[in-house]
Amino acid sequence: MESIILIITASLFFTGIVIRVKSMASGRKGPGILQPLRDIARNMKKGGVYSETSGIIFKIAPSIYTGTLITASLCIPLGDRPGILSFQWDFVFFVYTLALGKFLMVIAALDTGSSFEGMGASREAFFSMLMEPAMFMVMGSFAILTGKTSFSGIFAALHGTGISNAVSYTMAALSAIIIMLVGMVENSRMPVDDPKTHLELTMIHEVMILDNSGFDLGLIMYSSCLKFAVFGAVAAGLFMKPGAGFFADAGIFFLVQLCYAVFTGFMESFMARFRMRNNPQFIYTITAATLLIFIGAVHASGIAGGKMPW
Amino acid sequence: MGLIALSFLISLCGIILIPLFPVKLKKITAVIVVLSSGAIHVFNAVKVLSGGIINFTLNAGFPFGDLPVRIDNLSAFFIIVITFTLSTGVIYGYHYMSQYDDEPEKQSLHWCSFLLLQSGMMGVCMMQNILAFLMSWEVMTVSAFILVIYDYETPNTIRAGLNYFVQSHIGVLLIITGFIWTASAAGSFDLAVIISAAKNNTIHLGTWPFMVLFIGFAFKAGLVPLHTWLPWAHPAAPSHVSGIMSGVIIKMGIYGIFRILPVYQGDMLQIGRLILLISAATALYGVMVAIIQHNLKRLLAYHSVENIGIIGMGIGLGAIGTGMGNNTVAFVGYCGALLHTLNHSLFKSLLFFTAGSVYRKAHTLNIEELGGLAKKMPYTAALFLIAALAITGLPPFNGFISEFLIYSSMYTGMTSGNLSFSMIFLCCIFALVMVGGLAFLCFTKAFGIVFLGSPRHHIPEDCGEVERWCLVPQFVILAMILLIGFFPLPFIKLVSKPALTLIPGIQNPAEILAPVNSTMLSISTGAILIAVICGAVYGVKILVTRKAIDRTSPTWGCAYTGASPKLQYTATSFIKSYTVIASPLLRIKTTASAIEGLFPEKGEFHIRTYDKLEEKLIDSNLNRVGNFMTLFAFLQNGLIQYYILYGVFFIIAVMGFTFRKSIISFIISFLALG
Numbered sequence: 001m002e003s004i005i006l007i008i009t010a011s012l013f014f015t016g017i018v019i020r021v022k023s024m025a026s027g028r029k030g031p032g033i034l035q036p037l038r039d040i041a042r043n044m045k046k047g048g049v050y051s052e053t054s055g056i057i058f059k060i061a062p063s064i065y066t067g068t069l070i071t072a073s074l075c076i077p078l079g080d081r082p083g084i085l086s087f088q089w090d091f092v093f094f095v096y097t098l099a100l101g102k103f104l105m106v107i108a109a110l111d112t113g114s115s116f117e118g119m120g121a122s123r124e125a126f127f128s129m130l131m132e133p134a135m136f137m138v139m140g141s142f143a144i145l146t147g148k149t150s151f152s153g154i155f156a157a158l159h160g161t162g163i164s165n166a167v168s169y170t171m172a173a174l175s176a177i178i179i180m181l182v183g184m185v186e187n188s189r190m191p192v193d194d195p196k197t198h199l200e201l202t203m204i205h206e207v208m209i210l211d212n213s214g215f216d217l218g219l220i221m222y223s224s225c226l227k228f229a230v231f232g233a234v235a236a237g238l239f240m241k242p243g244a245g246f247f248a249d250a251g252i253f254f255l256v257q258l259c260y261a262v263f264t265g266f267m268e269s270f271m272a273r274f275r276m277r278n279n280p281q282f283i284y285t286i287t288a289a290t291l292l293i294f295i296g297a298v299h300a301s302g303i304a305g306g307k308m309p310w
Numbered sequence: 311m312g313l314i315a316l317s318f319l320i321s322l323c324g325i326i327l328i329p330l331f332p333v334k335l336k337k338i339t340a341v342i343v344v345l346s347s348g349a350i351h352v353f354n355a356v357k358v359l360s361g362g363i364i365n366f367t368l369n370a371g372f373p374f375g376d377l378p379v380r381i382d383n384l385s386a387f388f389i390i391v392i393t394f395t396l397s398t399g400v401i402y403g404y405h406y407m408s409q410y411d412d413e414p415e416k417q418s419l420h421w422c423s424f425l426l427l428q429s430g431m432m433g434v435c436m437m438q439n440i441l442a443f444l445m446s447w448e449v450m451t452v453s454a455f456i457l458v459i460y461d462y463e464t465p466n467t468i469r470a471g472l473n474y475f476v477q478s479h480i481g482v483l484l485i486i487t488g489f490i491w492t493a494s495a496a497g498s499f500d501l502a503v504i505i506s507a508a509k510n511n512t513i514h515l516g517t518w519p520f521m522v523l524f525i526g527f528a529f530k531a532g533l534v535p536l537h538t539w540l541p542w543a544h545p546a547a548p549s550h551v552s553g554i555m556s557g558v559i560i561k562m563g564i565y566g567i568f569r570i571l572p573v574y575q576g577d578m579l580q581i582g583r584l585i586l587l588i589s590a591a592t593a594l595y596g597v598m599v600a601i602i603q604h605n606l607k608r609l610l611a612y613h614s615v616e617n618i619g620i621i622g623m624g625i626g627l628g629a630i631g632t633g634m635g636n637n638t639v640a641f642v643g644y645c646g647a648l649l650h651t652l653n654h655s656l657f658k659s660l661l662f663f664t665a666g667s668v669y670r671k672a673h674t675l676n677i678e679e680l681g682g683l684a685k686k687m688p689y690t691a692a693l694f695l696i697a698a699l700a701i702t703g704l705p706p707f708n709g710f711i712s713e714f715l716i717y718s719s720m721y722t723g724m725t726s727g728n729l730s731f732s733m734i735f736l737c738c739i740f741a742l743v744m745v746g747g748l749a750f751l752c753f754t755k756a757f758g759i760v761f762l763g764s765p766r767h768h769i770p771e772d773c774g775e776v777e778r779w780c781l782v783p784q785f786v787i788l789a790m791i792l793l794i795g796f797f798p799l800p801f802i803k804l805v806s807k808p809a810l811t812l813i814p815g816i817q818n819p820a821e822i823l824a825p826v827n828s829t830m831l832s833i834s835t836g837a838i839l840i841a842v843i844c845g846a847v848y849g850v851k852i853l854v855t856r857k858a859i860d861r862t863s864p865t866w867g868c869a870y871t872g873a874s875p876k877l878q879y880t881a882t883s884f885i886k887s888y889t890v891i892a893s894p895l896l897r898i899k900t901t902a903s904a905i906e907g908l909f910p911e912k913g914e915f916h917i918r919t920y921d922k923l924e925e926k927l928i929d930s931n932l933n934r935v936g937n938f939m940t941l942f943a944f945l946q947n948g949l950i951q952y953y954i955l956y957g958v959f960f961i962i963a964v965m966g967f968t969f970r971k972s973i974i975s976f977i978i979s980f981l982a983l984g
Contacts, residue, residue: 044854044855045854045855045858046858047855047858047859047860047861048855048858048860048861049860049861049862049863050860050861050862050863051862051863051864051865051866052862052863052864052865053682053763053764053864053865054762054865055684055685055762056684056688057684057695057762060848063844063847063848063851064844064847064848066844066847067840067843067844067845067846067847067848068840068843068844070843070847071836071839071840071843071844074836074839075836084839085832085835085836085839086832087828087829087832087833088718088825088829089714089717089718089721089829090832092714092717092718093705093710093714093833093836096703096704096705096710096714096746097704097705097836097840099702099704099746099750100699100704100705100840102750103699103702103704103750103753103754106754106758107695107754107757107758107762109758110754110758110759110762110763110879110884111684111758111762111763112763112865112866113681113682113762113763113764113865113875113878114865114866114867114873114877114878115877115878115879116867116868117865117879118763118878118879118883118884119879119883121754121758121879121884122879122883122884122885122886122887123887125750125751125754125755125884126751126887126888128747128750129744129747129748129750129751129888130747132743132744132746132747133740133743133744133747136739136740136743137736137739137740140721140724140736140739143721143724143725144724144725144732147725149721149722149725210866210868211865211866214855214858214860215851215854215855215858216851219847219851276887277890280887280891294736298729298732301727
């Protein structure tokens with residue numbers, strides 16, 4: 001219960017911080033941190049413009065997208081405090097629930113019959129297909145390392161329960177970076193996609209939602225913030241020590257979220273977007289990096305024959 | 311016993327009566343017979359599952375002798391799955407075949423074969439005498455062949471049908487060989503006797519008889535590379551037959567593999583690993599080729615290959631778990647395989663039925679020509695969408711439950727502390743995730759292009775929703791999909807019974823079942839939460855925007871105003887990024903004429919896809935065999951007297967071989983005398 005409240009709190013500020021970091025990096029003052037929220041609220045009050053081609057799918061898809069995202073975030077624990085949904089291998093449910101929302105968004109884009117949105121939908125489906133294995137590999141490796149089976153079990157057993165701190169924190173840091181990168185690809189941010197330019201032919205997510213307007217657009221914009229916070233929360237969980245108390249955990253939580261937002265902001269300020277054909281390589285590099293975590297987990301847990309003397 | 315005989319008798323009566331009736335009555339008879347006979351079978355099966363295996367011996371006289379008829383948990387489970395799909399299929403078929411009502415003779419044959427198919431499949435599930443099993447198997451195969459070639463005037467259909475017929479019979483040949491091998495070793499035709507002998511090591515079979523049988527059943531199931539008949543036969547058959555074929559007929563191969571698993575006498579780890587890896591390859595290859603298909607039914611057929619792969623992964627996991635002595639891995643793996651068998655029969659038959667409705671109304675199955683059907687056939691579109699979500703394995707639908715079981719079996723095995731198996735499980739998890747992702751791509755394409763947007767080609771004016779009675783069986787399947795997705799517990803209980811009988815030496819089943827049950831309860835909560843939260847978000851939308859005014863306008867074309875349906879993304883363009891990456895593994899041929907000049911002429915673009923494995927493994931070898939066989943073409947000269955001569959030669963050769971000793975001794979004595 002605590003985790004979902006913290007995630008929603010973090011989601012309110014996340015994009016604001018990213019934008020602020022970007023403005024500061026380019027020497028501007030930039031809008032207030034709550035400006036994205038005001039944009040979302042303004043959009044939500046408006047009536048929508050619906051295409052003549054589109055039908056019911058287009059109208060319900062954004063709601064389902066947000067709904068599945070909220071449901072998925074219920075799986076995320078805060079340290080050793082399990083989320084509302086916590087069961088064996090709940091990360092499988094987490095990833096597949098996110099995929100359900102994405103499925104609806106992709107077909108909603110095809111519902112408009114626009115070639116731009118078809119292109120965005122095609123790329124979104126393609127990249128999310130490539131992105132899916134990373135999360136499974138990371139969490140599976142931690143399951144080997146800790147012998148636990150759910151998000152909360154893994155987070156509770158990672159530090160201070162028999163695995164040396166050097167190993168556990170190194171793996172946590174590496175995994176946190178991977179999960180953050182996964183979050184950025186999922187959110188279609190740099191370096192895979194550029195959220196600023198709506199009308200370029202090279203876009204993914206932004207061109208997919210070209211026809212959405214009003215409340216739906218507001219929902220999609222909020223979902224993007226929430227998705228950041230959810231992946232940030234998973235990354236934060238990797239650093240929490242069991243039994244550290246709520247405020248210590250919350251502190252770590254917001255610190256990691258802040259780092260994530262600043263990281264995203266700097267990344268978008270100083271990197272150019274990849275060419276579209278390089279994206280699969282980038283995504284598979286992330287997936288390949290998860291193998292490092294697997295190897296680390298195999299060695300540290302001793303199933304490779306004898307524990308390493310770390 | 312009386313009930314079983316009664317159900318077969320009903321089918322027999324139906325087969326006799328159908329040719330005598332007018333066309334409408336034929337179909338009604340078929341529906342009544344399938345439903346009533348199916349009801350009896352399900353009644354028996356439920357009785358078996360609630361404890362009380364039906365087991366009696368039937369004296370069938372020459373050449374069978376005593377026929378053991380046995381319905382155990384495994385048979386009962388398959389009987390229920392088969393009967394459900396056949397019942398929905400026959401009701402759907404009633405309407406689907408109305409487009410052929412001017413062909414009463416063909417319909418007689420069709421519906422008689424349908425009843426025969428039901429009896430054959432039930433026989434396969436019940437008969438435990440090898441000869442009777444093979445007879446039922448043959449009845450099933452041949453009747454399915456007749457069902458497939460309904461439209462036999464079309465050369466493609468008859469070719470596809472023959473392809474199926476020949477390949478099935480290669481499988482049958484292997485099954486016969488394997489069974490004779492085991493039977494002669496055990497000295498009995500009773501499968502239970504053979505299995506108990508193999509288990510107690512009173513006979514030594516080794517691995518080979520099992521392998522032969524496994525390959526034989528793999529032909530039916532369609533494991534790669536033995537899948538090549540499947541994508542031809544499914545599109546050629548009428549849609550209700552495709553649904554039944556994909557839903558249950560290929561599952562008989564899975565049933566066979568389950569049945570013969572105890573015959574295997576070697577290391578369970580090794581056979582489990584083999585099955586797991588073959589199946590993972592099957593799943594990946596199936597979905598990879600499915601994506602590039604442009605015929606909707608062919609696409610679905612390749613997805614059957616994929617799903618058979620997923621089921622096979624469950625079987626492999628079960629065997630590995632048994633070998634490792636890890637009962638959780640084994641139990642959850644088998645449960646996943648069995649539940650996916652049920653799930654796949656549901657959503658795949660639904661997909662084929664909806665595809666059939668599309669064909670009936672739009673008269674084409676070419677994805678590139680369709681579009682915007684959701685407005686014309688809203689119910690069909692909704693049904694297809696739910697089935698597509700289910701087959702992609704997304705919660706809260708049934709496909710997720712079985713895939714989750716297989717995932718959890720693999721993860722449990724991965725964390726159990728055996729390095730080499732951890733690596734294998736890691737690869738298989740990777741494969742299964744990729745399968746999920748590729749299925750995602752494939753079904754966003756299939757649903758999005760066929761049902762959404764605007765029509766890409768001329769679609770008939772009268773294209774509309776199908777009849778209400780045609781939708782009823784589809785909604786029944788939909789209800790089952792949702793039921794399993796939201797409340798998986800009773801279905802876990804259903805599959806746990808046959809799964810437990812497959813694992814030898816389980817002491818305390820409740821101990822293994824408890825964590826699975828609690829996980830399923832949580833998933834059920836999760837599924838309900840998805841529905842509630844999505845509904846709530848939509849409710850908030852309605853509430854907030856109740857005063858705002860919605861407008862309609864043309865799709866935003868980025869300031870380009872000359873938009874037309876031709877500008878839409880097509881299926882080929884939708885999967886373009888995928889085909890670029892995957893092209894080394896696929897066979898795609900494009901021919902295009904470039905558009906040139908200020909006033910371009912008509913441009914052309916053709917794309918043709920083919921199965922690379924089929925080309926490399928089957929077609930090239932067939933050509934080789936064909937070339938060799940042409941050496942003997944001179945024998946077939948069309949002159950009847952030659953053929954009689956060949957017969958005479960053959961008889962002389964046979965007689966000469968039989969009496970070879972006496973002939974030789976006669977010659978020797980003749981020479982000695984001389």
